[in-house]
Amino acid sequence: MPTVLCNCLALRQAARRVTQHYDHVLAPSGLKTTQFSVLAMLRRYQPISLGALAEHLVMDRATLGHNLRPLQKAGWVSLGAGADRRQRVLTLTDAGAALLTDTAHLWRAAQDGFEAWFGAADAAALRTDLAVIAHMKPSEGFISMPALE
Amino acid sequence: MPTVLCNCLALRQAARRVTQHYDHVLAPSGLKTTQFSVLAMLRRYQPISLGALAEHLVMDRATLGHNLRPLQKAGWVSLGAGADRRQRVLTLTDAGAALLTDTAHLWRAAQDGFEAWFGAADAAALRTDLAVIAHMKPSEGFISMPALE
């Protein structure tokens, strides 16, 4: 088993492999894993601003903005105006909600397939570790810009 | 601590966050984390074909082909012809090797910064898990295309 020393490379490699698996299983729905994640998170928190949803997704605001483009074009997501006229409030359209419901069993299959191989308990423990990493803050000691400049 | 149920989303979120950290620290070198990984892996295995290097990186061949473009343009990587005229044999140029040497301390700083926060032993254990995931094969029971089609 080849292991790499770099924590970042190890994470990216694993993410690539697992994304391939989920993408394959989700393919019949026409959704990619990232898109499914956006829609699922949106369903949970709608109505919500672009920035707030990006935080939930641990994603750059601009990235989410770009990723929403195909979802709007497909008619799954609606961008309305919020009370604050700077904000754009996101909601799931009926078509988006229906698609999410229809795709749930595919996600379940991908999730079950992975956990059957890796172990459900191991997967849960791993997710906990990953959540800690995903939500770390520089103020907690994680140094993004060390004394190198 | 918000945790997500989806293993894939958890992995991608953590990968995004950690990539940001490494990218920030590597920024003075002009290299992104992915580019550093490609150059480092190439140094270790050169001379090597595109396909073989892609396997080491757990990356799609076409993706590596695209990622090599800016590295060639910058003069860090050289593509020569191999014994098999289908193959393109990759080697690190002198400039590429020098850049890698000069950037090593930045990668070390990023690595140390992460491990100081997450714990070196925990990070090593996590990398082991991630390596298992990155190198899983469908034949080992990981079902990429389940009985859904």
Add this chain to the structure above:
DNA sequence: GTGGTTTACGGGCATATGCCCATAATAGTC
């Protein structure tokens, strides 16, 4: 209420990721 600061987005740029298909070369078969 004017002016400076912060916040929220969008556009542009570059890279990252991976699929599909086409092309070219090798290998295998008879």
Add this chain to the structure above:
DNA sequence: GACTATTATGGGCATATGCCCGTAAACCAC
């Protein structure tokens, strides 16, 4: 040796990722 199958790569397409900068709105003094 010709035909087929496999392998290695490149080009095109679409999405993913995140930076920077500009614009507009809200907030915050005073």
